Amino acid sequence: MDQTTHPWGDAATPFEALGGEPVIRSIVEDFYDLIDAEAPVLRAMLPKDDSTSRRKLGDYLVEWTGGPALYTPVRGHPRMRMRHMPFVIAQSDAQEWLDCMRRALDMNDVEGDVRAFLDQRIEQLAWHMVNADDDDPKTAERRRLTLNPGS
Ligand code: HEM
Numbered sequence: 001m002d003q004t005t006h007p008w009g010d011a012a013t014p015f016e017a018l019g020g021e022p023v024i025r026s027i028v029e030d031f032y033d034l035i036d037a038e039a040p041v042l043r044a045m046l047p048k049d050d051s052t053s054r055r056k057l058g059d060y061l062v063e064w065t066g067g068p069a070l071y072t073p074v075r076g077h078p079r080m081r082m083r084h085m086p087f088v089i090a091q092s093d094a095q096e097w098l099d100c101m102r103r104a105l106d107m108n109d110v111e112g113d114v115r116a117f118l119d120q121r122i123e124q125l126a127w128h129m130v131n132a133d134d135d136d137p138k139t140a141e142r143r144r145l146t147l148n149p150g151s
Pocket of ligand 1 (some may be wrong): 042045046047052056057060075080083084087089092094097122125126128129130133141
């Protein structure tokens with residue numbers, strides 16, 4: 001059978017090109033470890049115990065890359081922008097999120113066509129989550145309320 005070349009290479013799905021679920025779980029662990037260590041504004045948006053956040057992002061990425069549907073049957077239609085509306089996400093937050101994700105991809109040796117494909121698609125998704133403007137004075141106040149609910 002002829003192989004069809006996709007933007008991510010010869011594999012049937014980006015999921016396969018990446019090396020499947022163990023690689024995706026490892027990327028997610030490294031991503032959240034980087035947030036824990038180096039991205040305090042993003043870390044403060046997450047629950048103290050971030051194990052569920054890790055599981056949800058892993059489940060989503062497995063499904064989104066063409067692997068088994070681990071996310072939608074459990075959590076419903078992704079509607080990612082809507083799910084991110086409770087958080088103040090300005091351009092600088094999207095940039096920081098992307099920096100951590102790119103470094104996690106580096107740490108897991110994600111290279112070549114699948115890397116170029118993921119860099120482009122994940123960047124689009126991250127900018128789609130932006131719901132605040134760094135230059136808007138209201139952003140600082142909304143961020144303060146997000147970081148210190150009830151204050
Ligand atoms: C742009 C910067 C982003 C910020 C600041 C951000 C922040 C967050 C936060 C604070 C949560 C809640 C965590 C929790 O419920 O435990 C969350 C959930 C989630 N995020 Fe993001 N996120 C960003 C971009 C993205 C992108 C690009 C994706 C997809 C590739 C993504 C996928 C998810 C998923 C799947 C969840 C879980 C939703 C659920 O089922 O509750 N996020 N995000």
